[in-house]
């Protein structure tokens with residue numbers, strides 16, 4: 001059998017102009033070049049956005065989204081043909097019913113590629129910032145007042161909130177902070193029956209544990225051999241969560 005190389009592209013691919021891909025796409029065909037939706041006091045006016053627009057995928061999610069709780073914009077892409085759209089909303093708070101103006105505009109291939117590139121670059125920068133800030137937060141989890149030897153609650157709380165937020169909202173992997181978070185939970189100055197800083201640390205570790213059985217195992221290993229009844233309630237709760245099979 002001869003090796004097949006440098007096959008010419010089939011005629012159909014040569015002929016199809018990339019800019020017209022949306023015309024033969026089942027998702028994009030019914031979507032006009034520009035559409036908009038106007039909300040006032042929780043009710044829409046006019047025809048609104050085409051139904052298929054909900055099938056478009058947000059580029060850079062969850063760093064970008066199409067939440068309408070404030071003015072917002074994002075790039076959406078068709079999962080079938082790759083055509084991109086600019087989505088934007090202008091939100092105006094009014095006492096007699098807030099107004100929301102949503103626009104969806106199809107982009108040319110050139111505009112779409114450029115916009116996607118910018119979004120992905122911004123996401124890369126945000127992820128890098130998360131890692132840098134996360135590294136800076138780790139020493140805070142181990143902050144003791146030098147004179148009293150007491151854990152500096154505010155620093156520990158701020159650091160655990162940082163990891164809680166990025167794990168929940170931006171789906172970031174906080175694996176690198178887990179040993180420090182477990183150590184902080186074990187070392188925190190517990191105020192019975194349940195204390196605020198203990199709860200903050202527990203919540204972030206619980207969410208991490210619930211992501212995968214391997215995470216539960218890792219936390220149990222880091223906790224080591226403990227006398228269960230002598231540990232603070234937050235540690236007991238975490239152990240129970242990690243032993244439980246979901």
Ligand SMILES: [Zn+2]
Pocket residue numbers: 021022025026027028029078079080081082083
């Ligand atoms: Zn499409």
